[in-house]
Amino acid sequence: MNMNTALHPRETAFSPEGPQPLVGEITPGKDYPVEHLGPLRDAVEAVQGKVQAPIAIPAASALAVASLAVQGFANVETLGGPRPVSLYALTIAKSGERKTSCDGPFMTALRDHEKVKAKAQREVMQHWENEHALWKGKRDGILLEAKRGKGEKKTEAQADLNAIGPEPAAPPSYERTVSEPTFEGLTRLFATGQPSLGIFSDEGGQFLGGHAMNSENRQKTLAALNDLWQGNPIRRTRQGDGAYTLFDRRLAIHLMVQPTVARSFMADPMAVDTGFLPRFLICEPNSTIGTRLHANTRQDELALRNFSKRLRAILETPMPMDPDTRSLEPRSLSLTPEAHALLVGFADAIETAQAPGGELENVTGFASKAAEQAARIAGVFTLWHDLDAQHVLARNMADGIALAQFYLSEAVRLSSASKFSREISLAETLRRWLLENWDHAEITVRDVVRLGPNSLRESPKAKAALGILEQHGWIAPLPEGTVVRGIARAKAWSIVKGVR
Numbered sequence: 105m106n107m108n109t110a111l112h113p114r115e116t117a118f119s120p121e122g123p124q125p126l127v128g129e130i131t132p133g134k135d136y137p138v139e140h141l142g143p144l145r146d147a148v149e150a151v152q153g154k155v156q157a158p159i160a161i162p163a164a165s166a167l168a169v170a171s172l173a174v175q176g177f178a179n180v181e182t183l184g185g186p187r188p189v190s191l192y193a194l195t196i197a198k199s200g201e202r203k204t205s206c207d208g209p210f211m212t213a214l215r216d217h218e219k220v221k222a223k224a225q226r227e228v229m230q231h232w233e234n235e236h237a238l239w240k241g242k243r244d245g246i247l248l249e250a251k252r253g254k255g256e257k258k259t260e261a262q263a264d265l266n267a268i269g270p271e272p273a274a275p276p277s278y279e280r281t282v283s284e285p286t287f288e289g290l291t292r293l294f295a296t297g298q299p300s301l302g303i304f305s306d307e308g309g310q311f312l313g314g315h316a317m318n319s320e321n322r323q324k325t326l327a328a329l330n331d332l333w334q335g336n337p338i339r340r341t342r343q344g345d346g347a348y349t350l351f352d353r354r355l356a357i358h359l360m361v362q363p364t365v366a367r368s369f370m371a372d373p374m375a376v377d378t379g380f381l382p383r384f385l386i387c388e389p390n391s392t393i394g395t396r397l398h399a400n401t402r403q404d405e406l407a408l409r410n411f412s413k414r415l416r417a418i419l420e421t422p423m424p425m426d427p428d429t430r431s432l433e434p435r436s437l438s439l440t441p442e443a444h445a446l447l448v449g450f451a452d453a454i455e456t457a458q459a460p461g462g463e464l465e466n467v468t469g470f471a472s473k474a475a476e477q478a479a480r481i482a483g484v485f486t487l488w489h490d491l492d493a494q495h496v497l498a499r500n501m502a503d504g505i506a507l508a509q510f511y512l513s514e515a516v517r518l519s520s521a522s523k524f525s526r527e528i529s530l531a532e533t534l535r536r537w538l539l540e541n542w543d544h545a546e547i548t549v550r551d552v553v554r555l556g557p558n559s560l561r562e563s564p565k566a567k568a569a570l571g572i573l574e575q576h577g578w579i580a581p582l583p584e585g586t587v588v589r590g591i592a593r594a595k596a597w598s599i600v601k602g603v604r
Contacts, residue, residue: 136159143485146411147166147408150209153404157392167193168191172302174487174488188434194384213415222279225275235272279293280300280302281304291328294353298430301353326380329355329380352425370519382470439495443482443496454471457471464516467516470519478509534552
């Protein structure tokens with residue numbers, strides 16, 4: 105495996121003509137390996153041909169929708185044991201890249217399914233409300249009689265309560281997707297609705313910047329979504345609601361976000377350190393704006409109809425679940441020996457590249473999940489083709505590996521850009537502080553640590569920010585031993601004349 109894709113932003117070179125802007129250019133990404141989309145390829149190419157957006161955008165939409173459709177039916181064998189085939193995707197694209205137009209064709213059959221189910225549910229709900237009213241009337245009458253009576257009456261009341269049975273359960277909601285859920289809302293929907301759900305939003309910044317991800321709820325939400333990706337139970341304890349556990353629920357996610365939102369999210373240590381971000385298939389494709397000519401439009405309605413037909417058939421197939429708890433009962437999807445061998449080879453190559461000095465040394469969170477991502481993608485392809493399949497074949501695993509490798513290369517590239525963006529942001533903070541608050545012609549690391557902006561009150565951050573300002577010509581190094589404010593300095597800088 106070769107990960108040498110120049111995954112570092114190119115810094116603006118210093119020019120003696122004057123200070124340079126604090127900006128960086130992100131290295132372009134690889135071409136999307138569309139030939140490895142397996143049974144989804146025709147539909148993805150049909151959407152791309154019609155919309156002419158970067159093909160990675162409809163590809164992520166198709167993968168996420170397919171994952172949502174099949175995740176309730178089976179787990180896939182990985183090198184760490186059976187895992188859900190749920191996929192989390194984060195697609196980064198600026199306004200005007202036609203994100204909504206790419207998502208729409210893949211969601212059409214799902215939205216139609218939800219409408220049909222919602223209409224049927226209204227009739228079922230009316231029946232339940234009548235049944236529940238009768239049950240409640242009987243129960244209230246029995247309790248009233250028991251309250252008035254003594255001894256034998258209370259004993260009879262208990263028997264009568266047992267006779268009318270438990271409270272009729274409300275029919276489950278048939279919603280399959282939400283866009284901006286809180287953790288509590290998502291848990292409630294899992295408890296009262298379908299055991300397989302998706303968080304899908306073409307304005308993903310609203311979710312990342314919403315109530316579920318604010319400072320108070322962020323850690324709780326990240327932990328819960330991590331557990332769902334793993335297939336762990338949802339454990340809920342809250343005053344007034346009591347404690348309960350929901351087993352075997354599944355969640356797929358696809359968030360489309362603007363680059364500025366993505367940079368901020370990827371720079372959040374909590375999102376990275378908790379392992380939340382590394383669970384995502386991340387991509388920021390090269391823009392096609394300016395090249396989307398009507399003369400180049402291609403139409404393939406048959407491919408889109410076939411996708412919708414297959415999605416509808418899967419959605420209408422009952423998921424295996426416990427009728428009382430609505431917990432999913434997915435079977436295990438094993439790997440053929442050939443598929444297993446491919447996955448082992450990929451995992452070993454990834455592991456080697458994570459060693460000190462290796463190409464993946466700085467993205468071990470993403471790298472350590474790459475083999476599992478490959479197995480999950482292969483499982484999605486297998487089930488999309490045949491819901492009753494028992495094994496993942498080598499060709500599906502090869503496709504899963506190719507896509508996992510692509511998304512890993514994107515994670516490396518964008519993680520580097522995110523790190524660079526954090527450093528640039530701190531340097532810009534220091535630059536503005538020097539211009540607006542610093543009255544001297546020279547600056548030292550100690551000055552910044554003692555008196556500078558709060559975000560730079562640590563020596564390593566101060567040194568890095570000063571280094572970037574020097575690199576871009578905003579400050580110039582002074583000779584070692586230069587006296588600055590009465591003290592000979594080992595390291596100091598002068599603020600470039602004309603900047604102040």
